[in-house]
Amino acid sequence: MIFVNLFAYFAIAYLAGLLMSKLRQVDVQLKDASGALENLQALHENIVQSMSGGVITTGLDGRITLVNRAAQHLLEDLRSRIARTLRRRSVSGSVASLRAWPAPMPKSATRPSTAPQDFSRNGLRAQRERE
Numbered sequence: 001m002i003f004v005n006l007f008a009y010f011a012i013a014y015l016a017g018l019l020m021s022k023l024r025q026v027d028v029q030l031k032d033a034s035g036a037l038e039n040l041q042a043l044h045e046n047i048v049q050s051m052s053g054g055v056i057t058t059g060l061d062g063r064i065t066l067v068n069r070a071a072q073h074l075l076e077d078l079r080s081r082i083a084r085t086l087r088r089r090s091v092s093g094s095v096a097s098l099r100a101w102p103a104p105m106p107k108s109a110t111r112p113s114t115a116p117q118d119f120s121r122n123g124l125r126a127q128r129e130r131e
Contacts, residue, residue, distance in 0.1 A: 048055055054071030058064050067075070 048066065048068050051068055052070055054074045055066070055068045056064060056071045057066040
């Protein structure tokens with residue numbers, strides 16, 4: 001009986017050693033993969049930030065996840081233009097224009113047109129002139 005217990009003890013020790021060596025291998029692989037992921041993320045960030053066009057990405061929930069430098073400049077320009085426009089107008093005028101928004105549609109816009117539509121370039125120009 002002692003030999004069976006001794007054999008079981010050595011078998012468990014051997015299996016525990018194998019398990020530890022596999023765990024170390026997986027840990028090394030995880031560190032390598034993590035380092036590769038960090039490198040890819042840094043490369044992605046550099047590419048997006050160096051683009052001259054504005055890039056804004058959002059998640060599925062609509063929240064902004066990334067804004068590159070060009071998009072940041074565009075948004076700052078837009079913000080300053082809006083601020084300048086609001087400063088030029090009186091606050092009461094801005095509030096009155098916001099209360100009137102959206103403007104009611106003219107009655108002619110609510111009825112569908114029965115006239116044939118010409119969507120060529122000249123046809124659109126002529127239609128705009130008639131209106």
